[in-house]
Amino acid sequence: SSKEARLIMAHMYVAFISLLVGGLMGLLQTFVRSGTFNLPFGIGYYQILTAHGVILALVLTTFFIIGFQFALMSKTVGISDKQRLSAWIGFWTMLIGTLLTAGTILTGKANVLYTFYAPLKAFPTFYIGLALVVVGSWIACFTNFRQLAVWKKAHKGGKSPLLAFMVVINMLLWFIATLGVAATVLIQFIPWSLGMVDSINVLVSRTLFWYFGHPLVYFWLLPAYMAWYAIIPKIIGGKIYSDALARLSFVLFLMFSIPVGFHHQLTEPGIDPLWKFIQVVLTFMVIIPSLLTAFSMFATFEMAGRSKGFTSLFGWIRALPWKDVRFFAPVVGMLAFIPAGTGGIINASHQMNQVIHNTIWVTGHFHLTVGTTVILTFFGIAYWLIPSLTGRKLTKKINTLGIIQTIVWSVGMFIMSGAMHIAGLLGAPRRSAYSTYTGAEQVDTWIGYQLAQAIGGTILFIGIVLMVYIFFYMVFGAPKGEASFPIAEVSEEAEPTPQYLENWKLWIGITIALILFAYTIPFIDIIQHSPPGSEGFENLIR
Ligand code: HAS
Helix, strand or coil: CHHHHHHHHHHHHHHHHHHHHHHHHHHHHHHHHCCCCCCCCCCCHHHHHHHHHHHHHHHHHHHHHHHHHHHHHHHHCCCCHHHHHHHHHHHHHHHHHHHHHHHHHHCCCCCCCCCCCCCCCCCHHHHHHHHHHHHHHHHHHHHHHHHHHHHHHHCCCCCCCHHHHHHHHHHHHHHHHHHHHHHHHHHHHHHHHCCCCCCCCHHHHHHHHHHHHHHHHHHHHHHHHHHHHHCHHHHCCCCECCHHHHHHHHHHHHHHCCCCHHHHCCCCCCCCHHHHHHHHHHHHHHHHHHHHHHHHHHHHHHHHHHHCCCCCCCHHHCCCCCCCHHHHHHHHHHHHHHHHHHHHHHHHCHHHHHHHCCEHHHHHHHHHHHHHHHHHHHHHHHHHHHHHHHCECCCHHHHHHHHHHHHHHHHHHHHHHHHHHHHHHCCCECCCCCCCHHHCHHHHHHHHHHHHHHHHHHHHHHHHHHHHHHHHHHHHHCCECCCCCCCCCECCCCCCCCHHHHCHHHHHHHHHHHHHHHHHHHHHHHHHHCCCCCCCHHHHHC
16 A cells, blocks of 8 residues: 555655765775875764674664565455554664764764674664664564464464465564674673773673674575565566475574574684584574575576476576566575675684685675675665555666676676675785775785775765665656566465474574573673773784
């Protein structure tokens, strides 16, 4: 209905405006790092780096995901007036928080990066804004939980719709993960930044941040997987390979994406190596649902192609609708996830992490994962979601522009992220402006790649401008009409979905048990053995 469309579109406006602002900050950064450009008006490098990270990685993603998930929930299980009202309250809370945080960054009072752990300290409004964003997102979580609960009550014993099940898993994951960041913000950062305490425990803040920071990346990934599992099959004229497999992979994400934060802290002192090793093993468990997803996608594509008569070994690839941007953009994202995921496995491998940690390789990794796989899938979603919400047609023009946009994005990202990966292996640090490091010889081996990053970044920015244009054209310019909201059916050949996959108590219970197992002892250890304040300790951490 138009009321639902307004709610979802409100989230989309914030997401696409963030894309433009955050993207511009990214472009400036690649220029600075190339050594050919100085920021004007006394703007600091870390100011734009923080704005870039927070606006794209936290604001764009959260607003797009919550908006998209409301669309899926409304379509599959419905939304009542009361639930819509609470969704609006969540939206406004998040927006006020975002403006507070963004304002603090833009005035140069929060140069603390998007991974804002101690010892870096920002002005209190930065943290208060973030706390509001988290609270707003929790309101969205509980609204989604309620939506499914109401549907279940009305459909006693019925299996919940696949997309609603997936949304609830993602919001559960988000809720459990954000408890960590809420704790560090409320208990540590706000009192510290207000001057109520002199110092805080740095390692605790970093551990609580990464308890949240890793599942955060799956909170970004899972909406893309929702589209891959349950929407793309419809677009390609096929069916979902297996409902049970899709649900199983989401359940595995819920269980294994949280107790793995130490793989971001492998080089940090103060954490017992045994617990780092245990969390590395758990990290390898969280790779499994992505491998299940890869298998399921290939199966879906092959089945769809074969059902259209393309029976040779790889002939089904030709049957895929390569000229339909709703398929093209996400499938390029899927292809990017093959090297991106491989990079993740390298990062997680304890010894190899020593080579890449804190180098610009890591930046290359996340521009391929969230910046390509996830974002191209989000763009692919936008091409049908926005017209279907604004009552306009997905025209040939949008389709062609979308395909051009996907190609521009992929070329820009290939150059930028490729250069980041190579420069990282040559030792180039991440999070640093241009420097000759007092004439160190090694620096000469990086500079060519830093220039390549600026070239790739410029191409990417053209892609951003084009995408923002397409977005506003879909909202205001495209001819009035109808665009479909594609939701696929499950293949008749799939095995029935076992009832236990919806045993929420069981999955939440195992998730909590795994978190307690992975974190309790090391956390007690950290608190007992680290000095009470950040003084002195910060040098160790750096
Ligand atoms: Fe990561 C650092 C490990 C996935 C994002 N990661 C980051 C950071 C970000 C990020 C933002 O262990 C930096 C944080 C910071 O600022 O410090 N990552 C992993 C592992 C995975 C992984 C093991 N990361 C992601 C995803 C992200 C993301 C997804 C965003 C969405 N990552 C790490 C580690 C670090 C790290 C360490 C810390 C490094 C350090 O030292 O600082 C895995 O989940 C990856 C599994 C994926 C696969 C790929 C499966 C392939 C699929 C596609 C199939 C293709 C098809 C196409 C079907 C195994 C599903 C077919 C097409 C036809 C036409 C036929």
